[in-house]
Structures are given as structure tokens and as C-alpha cells.
Amino acid sequence: MRARGGLAPEDNDKYAFEPFAVTVDLAVLTVRAGELEVLLVERGQEPYAGRWALPGGFVLPKESAETAARRVLAVETGIPDLSRLHLEQLRTYSEPDRDPRMRVVSVAFAALLPDPPEPHGGGDAAQARWLPYGSVGPLAFDHVRILADAHERVGAKLEYTCLATSFCPPEFTLGELQRVYETVWGAVLDRPNFRRKVLATPGFVAPVPGAARLTGGRGKPAALYRAGGATALQPPLLRPPSEGRPS
Amino acid sequence: MRARGGLAPEDNDKYAFEPFAVTVDLAVLTVRAGELEVLLVERGQEPYAGRWALPGGFVLPKESAETAARRVLAVETGIPDLSRLHLEQLRTYSEPDRDPRMRVVSVAFAALLPDPPEPHGGGDAAQARWLPYGSVGPLAFDHVRILADAHERVGAKLEYTCLATSFCPPEFTLGELQRVYETVWGAVLDRPNFRRKVLATPGFVAPVPGAARLTGGRGKPAALYRAGGATALQPPLLRPPSEGRPS
DNA sequence: CTTTTTATAGTCGTACTGACTATTACTCGT
DNA sequence: ACGAGTAATAGTCAGTACGACTATAAAAAG
16 A cells, blocks of 8 residues: 555545445344344355344445445335334444455444334345344354444443333333343342432433323333433433443 | 345345445544643645544555554554554444545544654655644544544543543643543533542552652642553543533 | 232432532742 | 742532332232
8 A cells, every 4th residue: 555644545546445345234122021132134145154143234335324224124124113213333343354255344233123023034035033132142243242242332321321211112111111221231120219210310201191001911000101301311320230241 | 236135245146335445534632731632634635635634544455443543543643652542443434425536434433642742744745733622623524523523432431431541641640630531521620529539439540659759840749640450430420510512 | 808919109328429628748939 | 938829638518319128009810
């Protein structure tokens, strides 16, 4: 490569760059029945044929990575309603050997979907499925690491943002909200304290005014809430201390 | 583009992808004399000739983005000692029109350097300089946004990590450490409270054992400290509440 | 109608923080 | 030599938040 002399990359007359393939990979998480689940697709071709992988695809010439992520999710998994999808850039994985065949730089996203809809593979023989987070085996490429990074990021964001409501349907009980925290964190929280904290945070949740009660099964019916306008949680709602969590 | 059928991007036999240029851009921050400064280079060519821009460059075929970032910083600014550089991936900017000439996807990094060394432009006519953060005018491309994102990220990380020591020389006083916080946050902190908080956090700082005093000017000499082993700050050290800060 | 289950209400002690005041140990100007 | 100024360090005090509880209410299941 020619010496570039302290200029921004776009300066080089000769455009002495190596073209890369740019893709997006999505770690889509949901909570169903108190379990954390991941949306995976089965690979039909080598390498890693038969392995599960994160949904992903190429970024098209006129797309941003964010646009590509939404398109890929719609096309590959056939999920119809992406209006309540929370999509957030995670980081970019660019190790030279992450794809054995060619140079692929992948912009990874963490995504959350409430009320997990049933996916269907988008065309060929590939299938798309929700799999429990704890039971994913080895994935294709570096997708295990991407998935772990996404899990860690989401867990951390639950602490200091109101993101948890993105896992919930439009109206939810505080018990459901608490189960989101417990499922993502893999920890048990004290119910009265959780309740006190959520209700004391202005704008986290807002009570549904009307006949604001609903019963799903046993026990006393719970009041219904919607997501409030707030996005930040101040002070944060910290997960109980545990070992082996990266800082 | 051919229908891809729910497979990972690498599956397509025809490799129906558009090649992109992949670059890195670096927002390198430092604190000097109580002021936040950014490392910028002056562009010599169109577009944005004469404008200041973040240092950046192409990712080479056998490099990861992280490797490229370190190389670019060494080559473009001639800074000799990068051993104490804190480098952290910020996010990837991929809007299709961010470079008027071609499709460029840029992986942006936030970086911190203590004891700002004098940079020298790396070859051509370009110059590299530290400029006060508050006085940067319009930058080339979307670099203003990248810089603002880096600033916000660093400010947020000061709250819940021990990152502030990355702005300090190997041995520093608590006053210097406090000035890092005040400079990045643009806020004034109470000295006794700051001191109490820092010393109460195990592993944040460790006193220098020997003749642990040094005087830089007026006032009572301060004890010297080194960075401790901890990386996380628990509970966090929150910036004083202010308006207009994104969540 | 008792047990089980879940939601809700409230208590108590500790830890942390913001807002202070006081004291010590230097330098500088005169 | 001495007082003013400056910065570091020590400590107080009240309010808030949080962890660990106990207690009560309202439903379903047996």
C-alpha cells in the first residue's frame, strides 16, 4: 500500500484499498415462557453446513448496515411485524480469518422481539427457529462470540435503561417485566424490591388507566402497565453480584 | 441480488455482494492543562480539502480493524509510544452517502492518550494537531458525529469504569484524576466527595508506597497514586445531572 | 373451604451520596 | 519573615436508595 501521508482514507487518488464483503449478523433475542431464546438459521452449504448460525446477509450498495439488518430479518425469517423490533448495533467483527473463504467484515446487531412470532426460512432449504439460549451448541463462524457479546450487552443495558419493556407486549404486568430481568440475567430478584424500584423510577412504566386488571392464571390479578416515556434508568437497577461476568 | 434463502451471507455460490472499501476512523482524546483535546489531521485533497478530519485509513487485507487502527495512528501522526493507548471500538458508520465519491464503510474507534505527545503529519503535506474539543469547527465527512459519539461514550464510561486513569500519567494525584472527570464531563465536582469515592472503590487507585509526595506548584503536596487493578466502578460515579445529554 | 399462588403493602437497618466545615502544608508576594 | 492564597486532606450530617424481610389481599386448584 502506498504511503498515505496523514490524510483521511478517502484521499488516495489511486484508491489503493482492498475490497471487502460487508455483511450484517443479527443476534435476535426474545423471552418466551421464562426462557431466553435466540433466532437461528440452519446452514445448507459449506462451510459449516448443517450448523446453526445467526441470521445475516450482505449489505447492498445503497443500504446502511441498519437498513440491511431489518431487510435481512424480514427476508430470512419471514417475521411479519418488525415495528416493535429493538435493533442496536453491537460491534463490528473484522478478524481476517473469520470466514475461511474470503474477507468478510460483519457489522453485528443485537435485537429484541417481544411475543416471539414463528419464523419460517426465507426460500431455500434453510430453516429458521427459536432455540433456547442455554442450549445452543457450536455455531458457524464466530457467531458464538457474537451471541455472547449480544447477551452481555443486553444484560448490561437492562441495568441502566428501560430496555426491558422491549421484551414485553404492549401491556404487561410487573411480574412479566421482572421475569424478563430474571431470564436475561439468570438471577432471582426480590419481588417487592423490584416493584418498588420500577414504580419509583419516573417514566419507566405507566399504569393502564381503564379496567386495569387481567388474570393469566393463578394468584391475585396484577395491574397492567405500558412502557413509559423514559429511556434511562437513574439510578440503575443492578444485577445481583456474581462471578465470571466481564466488566 | 439473488434470493438468498435464509442462509448466512457466506453461503452464496455466486458471491453476489458489492465490494466496499472498509476504513477505520479514530477519535483520539486527551486532557492537557484542564482542557479536552482531539487529534485531528488536515485534509489536502478534495473533497473537504483544507478541512480538519479524524485520522483514518484503509483496513489492509490481513488486518483486523483494531490492528489497522493502531497502525494508522502510528503512521499518520507519528506518535511513538502507543503502549499506553486505550483503544475501543465505537461503532460502524455505513450510510451509503457518507463519502461523496464511493461506498466507504468505516469502523470508528474512541481512543485515549495520556501525556499528549506532539504529533507530526506522516509523510505528505498533511499536518496532525491536537485541537481543543470545544473549538472544532465542521469536520470532513461525518466526522463531527463520530467525534460527538466518542465523547459521549467516553463520558459515560467514566461513570462506571476506571477508564479515567487512561488519561493520566503512570503516577498521578487525585486532583489530576478529578480534573480528568471535570474536563470530559464539563462539570465541577466536589473535591472531598470525589476523593472519598475514589479511595473507597477497591482497586481503582493504589498509593505509591515510597516517598509518595510531589509538588507541582502551589498548595499542599498531594499523594501519588497509580491505577489499581480494577476495571469496573461499582457503584458508579455519576456525573451531575444536566440536560441535553442523550441516554 | 383450605391450600397454593401471585400481587401488593410496608418496615428496618445499612450503605452511599451531596453539601458542607475544618485543618494542614505548601508557594508566592511583599 | 510573614500573611495571603491555594490545594490536599479529614470529618460531619442528613437524605436517599437498597437488601432483607414480614404481612396482607385476591384469585385458582384441590
